[in-house]
Amino acid sequence: MLLRHTPKEVTERSALTINPAKTCQPVGAMYAALGIHGCLPHSHGSQGCYAYHRSALTRHFKEPVIAATSAFTEGSSVFGGQANLLQAIDNIFTVYNPDIIAVHTTCLSETIGDDIPQxxxxxxxxxxxPDGKYVIHANTPSYVGSHVTGFSTMTRAMVDYFAESSGHKTKTLNLIPGYSEPSDMEEIRRIASLMGIQTIMFPDTSRVLNGPLTGKYRMFPDGGVTIPELRQAGSSMGTVALGALASSAAAKALDAKCKVPCEILDLPMGLHGTDMYVDILRRIAGVNVPDSLTLERGQLVDVISDMHQYFYGKKVALAGDPDQLLAIAKFLVSIDMIPVYMVTGTPAGKKFEKALREVVKDAPCEVKIQMPGDMFLLHQWIKQSPVDLLIGNSYLKYIAKDEDIPLVRHGFPIFDRIGHSYFPTMGYKGGLRFLEKILDALLDRKDRDATDINMELVM
Amino acid sequence: MDALEDIVLEAEGLTPEKVKLEMLAKYPTKVARKRARQIVINKVGETGDVPEIQANVRTTPGLIGQRGCCYAGCKGVVLGPSRDIVNITHGPIGCGFYSWLTRRNQTDADASPDGHNFMTYCFSTDMQEKEIIFGGEKKLKQAIQEAYDLLDPKPKAIGVFATCPVGLIGDDVHSVCKEMKEKLGINVFGFSCEGYKGVSQSAGHHIANNGIFTHVVGTDDTIREGKFKINLLGEYNIGGDAFELERIFEKCGLTLISTFSGNSTISGFANCHTADLNLIMCHRSINYVADMLEKKYGLPWIKINFISASATAKSLRKIAAYFGDPELTARVEAVIAEEMPAVEKARDEIYPRTQGKRVMLFVGGSRAHHYQDLFRELGMTTLSAGYEFGHRDDYEGRNVLPSIQVDADSRNIQELEVHPDPEKYNPRKSPDEMERLTREGLPFNKYDGMMPEMPDDTMIIDDLSQYETDKLIELYKPDIFCAGIKEKYIVQKHGIPMKQLHSYDYGGPYAGFKGAVNFYKDIDRMVNSKIWSYMKAPWQKNPELMATYAWE
Known part of the structure; x- marks a missing residue:
């Protein structure tokens, strides 16, 4: 057994987190900053922080993840990190020449109280x-929120630093894609462009963290939102923010700063989630939905109906980030699966928890939700009453193996499989892929468990 | 030593001096001056003397390098790979999360009678703003209590690791641990390994060595059976290396008391002073424990290396020479004779395909040295190498130890004062015997470092920066580059295969005899792969449209 010390009985814990379903703010800020074209994320802390964040993102994307550090020593921890950051800025522009440095803080520099704008x-x-170059910042203390908070704060910083209203609105729509994969960002934009809508998406890690192998390394790849685009975002006709936790701060800041109205939606996962997204786009932009998109929707409905018998009544345990949990839970309920256990380490607030409980209010059995909760607790629930499927990051494979439950990998981090950078789980096509993954897991298990007598060729 | 043979480079006028100048040219003056002392062109004198390199100094902010922090070195190195201890990270969630199962320390929990294995778990106090303001000692105490209460079966040891903010707010992890040790009746101890301490992981290694020596080593005097008892130090069981070494030791009739730390247990550490010889693999991370064991218990240490078949054979012979038992010597020779044919067969088959290929290694505090032996066995040349967190002695040899200046960053890492144990000190060899063995070619407490073994004109670079990495690759176009996960895909985007020598790219083992064969095969696969020729599409190779289809 891999997790051999986990007891079945749940006991109250107030101080000890075991097997967390979250990580700290700065990694989210680093991920968001990589979605700005020509940006070098900078970690204002000791060098372990950026080493850990770069490692985690590299393992997840299997791509170069570049960032710099203030490399605090004991001295800088006592006297403050100003000298280190000044030196870092000088060295970075001299040696690596990015368009922009996006500084995020750490628990260390926040505890000291370094004033980054100063x-x-x-x-x-x-x-x-240098002229024409920028340094922006986000305060991302690791002891508040989670990686999602860090992502949200850095995304908001893009608005705070750059967005400006030109006085007249353009026909462009801003898209804030949430803490999602480069592939999802591409898909979110593709849907809008199928509808003939011009968009500015920020952050945008596509073609940054799913780039090609050409034999020539470029520290600053083609992808990412550009600074002129971030500026113009303040003149867009509106903003669609996907995933309230990760995206609403930036959307609201843009509304407050530049009077760009916003709609905050769930992540466009599954049939209804994508329907909502497409319908909002249609209404904001005043366009018709093209037949090609309606066709994609129809194909998703088709597969749901074809394979409904395998989804129906299956119990699922989920660990992940709040925006993802909400969107996935809605998708699962829409195809008659039951998300029975859900944990996130991110403190998402009472309102969010209420929204999540609302999704599963008609479930035919007890549903357990803990937030903030951890994977240790999730495992204990599973030991008490098992599930048919696990959905979450790579760490769930330890539970999956011990309890012999199929696992669909989703979320952050995925260290042991590829695909998430290239194939979306958002939009109708992404919904199809997500269903395919669920079916593969469930049906592979069914085949494995089949006896010589009841093995089925056709399913 | 012979100068680096590389006609092509010479023809291009690419001397190491020029390369060095080119690398430094872009840096601001102050940075260039500092880096100039950390980039050294090797020259081995007649007595094995080498040029001085600056190492174990602060990383320049903004330069982008490979290093991690003190916490990473402390939690990762000694206790991380030990399965029967609950390691609680005291701090915000990140540090615990990132160090959760990300090093590939394999362990065989079923080999322990108690079957304890907490390595698959991440324990953290997940400090919140409240604790940053009002202090986190209360939460830490409660966390230790909860770990003890709820885990099944109960842990027999709990370690606590302090992260950056803990030091700043002044939480006293040691007094909390002391209190909980008394309360719970199990071993509870803490490490002040805040990430900002020292200049790299190396500081954390030292702190971990001190902690384990203070709180665990020597607490179990059970004398285990066995005629030739050894400890293996600085072997972390990446990809099962330790399993291969355990297999070889058993075959040779050597009794392994404790490994620091791979497939290891706290119980093993507690008992390690009952062994008769310490073998040091990774000098950088563990030499402190070896020194302290010698001072307190009279246990001598020798430097060995089990990376490469020839190094393994040499190391086994050293062990046999130490014990001086004819039966052991015969058995060691028999094992070598039995193991080598398979290694040589694999090597002979692969050698024609790897011979003459060129390597760069920038990794860790010993691997950049040890792996050169394996590449040499494949006929491959090391063009350039350096450590991520090595000290001068790891480059130039321990004879420079007295001349190493202790700077402010190192001074803050405690040096334990160790004296012979009044009851347990027992010199295993008399001074005469030690002298005789040294004369016969078995030097004690000696490590010559990486540079004396490297050809003249190779570039030795400490704490390599990203800029220098790109420059080296661009100028030298090596056939393979070795470093860690952060460098992996950057190097490969350049179109050059990259071998991770921390994680082995999830392969291995590479130690010992069987490991050498695995390594030969992996390197053969990487440097001779056809995939590196796929980068250009047909229309990029022949962009001109010579003729078009006439389909109507």
């Missing part, structure tokens, strides 16, 4: 920021 001003005053 340090950036000083760097500018000292001529360390």
């Amino acid at each position: 340090i950036i001003s000083k760097a500018k005053a000292e001529g360390k920021v």
